[in-house]
Amino acid sequence: MVENMPEKQNIEYKSSWHEEYLKWIGGFANAQGGRIYIGRDDAATVVGVEDYKKLMEELPNKIKNNMGITAEVNLLQESGKHYIEEVPDGRKPFEQIMFFFTSEQIGRIIAELSINYNIDTCVHHTCEECMLREYVVSPGWDTLRTFFAAIGKHLRDGFYVHNPAAESLALTSLVYQIISRPEGCLRTRVLGSTDPEKEFMERQMHDYIFSDMTLEELAQKANRSLSSFKKKFKEFYNEPPHRWVVRQRLMHARLQVISTDRDITIISLECKFPNPSYFIRLFRKEFGLTPVQYRVKYSHNTSKHRKEDV
Numbered sequence: 001m002v003e004n005m006p007e008k009q010n011i012e013y014k015s016s017w018h019e020e021y022l023k024w025i026g027g028f029a030n031a032q033g034g035r036i037y038i039g040r041d042d043a044a045t046v047v048g049v050e051d052y053k054k055l056m057e058e059l060p061n062k063i064k065n066n067m068g069i070t071a072e073v074n075l076l077q078e079s080g081k082h083y084i085e086e087v088p089d090g091r092k093p094f095e096q097i098m099f100f101f102t103s104e105q106i107g108r109i110i111a112e113l114s115i116n117y118n119i120d121t122c123v124h125h126t127c128e129e130c131m132l133r134e135y136v137v138s139p140g141w142d143t144l145r146t147f148f149a150a151i152g153k154h155l156r157d158g159f160y161v162h163n164p165a166a167e168s169l170a171l172t173s174l175v176y177q178i179i180s181r182p183e184g185c186l187r188t189r190v191l192g193s194t195d196p197e198k199e200f201m202e203r204q205m206h207d208y209i210f211s212d213m214t215l216e217e218l219a220q221k222a223n224r225s226l227s228s229f230k231k232k233f234k235e236f237y238n239e240p241p242h243r244w245v246v247r248q249r250l251m252h253a254r255l256q257v258i259s260t261d262r263d264i265t266i267i268s269l270e271c272k273f274p275n276p277s278y279f280i281r282l283f284r285k286e287f288g289l290t291p292v293q294y295r296v297k298y299s300h301n302t303s304k305h306r307k308e309d310v
Helices: 052-067 103-117 128-132 142-156 164-179 185-194 196-208 215-221 226-237 241-259 264-270 276-287 291-298
Strands: 002-004 011-014 023-029 035-038 071-078 081-088 095-101
Touching: 052 071, 052 241, 095 142, 095 164, 103 164, 103 185, 142 164, 164 185, 196 215, 196 226, 196 241, 215 226, 215 241, 226 241, 241 264, 241 276, 241 291, 264 276, 264 291, 276 291
Parallel strands: 011 035
Antiparallel strands: 002 095, 023 095, 035 081, 071 081
16 A cells, blocks of 8 residues: 655654554655654544554664655654654655565565566575664665655655555555565565565564463464574574563663663563563663663753663
C-alpha cells in the first residue's frame, strides 16, 4: 500500500503505526512541515499506542537516518492513554512517502523480475550493518529521486486512491530500482525480506522481551528444539537470543531513564531485570554511565528529577 501523509493545517493524525506487520522504505520531498500524532484517530480522539515504548526508542533514529532530518518525539498522555507527537525540525519541512509491503508481496515481485526479466536476485553482499541493524541507510541516486518526485505528484493528484494496480506497479518499480543496483546493504535487506521464518522469529522475539515466557516455550512455538532455535537465531542476528533480549531491555530502560523521573528500581523491575544492582551493572557496561548519571547528562528535564542513589 502506498500512503501519503499530507499536512492538514500542519497536523496529521495516525491511530497506529504500521510496523507490526510491514517493512518499509521511505523517501521524502520538500513540502510544508508540521506535527504528526500517533495514537489519535481522524477526529483527534486519543486511542492510545500499545507499543509506545518501542516507538519512542526507534522513531528518532529512523526519522533521522531515513529522511535526513531531525525531529522532536514526545510521549504524551491523556485519559490514561499514551500517544506520540512528532515535531520535525521546522527548518527542514518535509513530505513523507511510505511504501508498505508484506514478505509475500515482495517475494512475488522479486520472482516476477527474476523470471520475466532475468534480474539477478542472488545476494553476494554481507556486512555488520546487514547482520546486526534493524534498518539500513542508503544514499539516494538520481533515478530514485525522480521516482519519489513522481510518486509525490501522483499522490497529491489522488492517482493511487482505489487503484491497486497502480500501487503494485509503483512498488514493483521501486523494488526493481533497488535490486538492479550494485551490491549493498539496501539491496541485501530488500532481497532478504522474503524470509518468512525470520519474519516470524522477529515477531515472536519482540513479544517475548517483556513476557514471562521461557526460551524453551518460544522455541516450541517456532516448532524447533531449543538448540536448533538458538542456532537459527544466531544465524539471523549474529548473537545469542539471551544477549539480544538483554540489549533490547536495556534500550527500553534507557528510554525510561531519560524521559521520566521514575525510580530506577521500578524501571529495572518493569524491564525484567532480576534486581537493581544487576541492572545498573549492565546499564553501565552498555552505555558507559550508571542510570542516574545517564539521566542527568541526557534528560531535558533534569530539574524535575529526584535524587537517587547510584
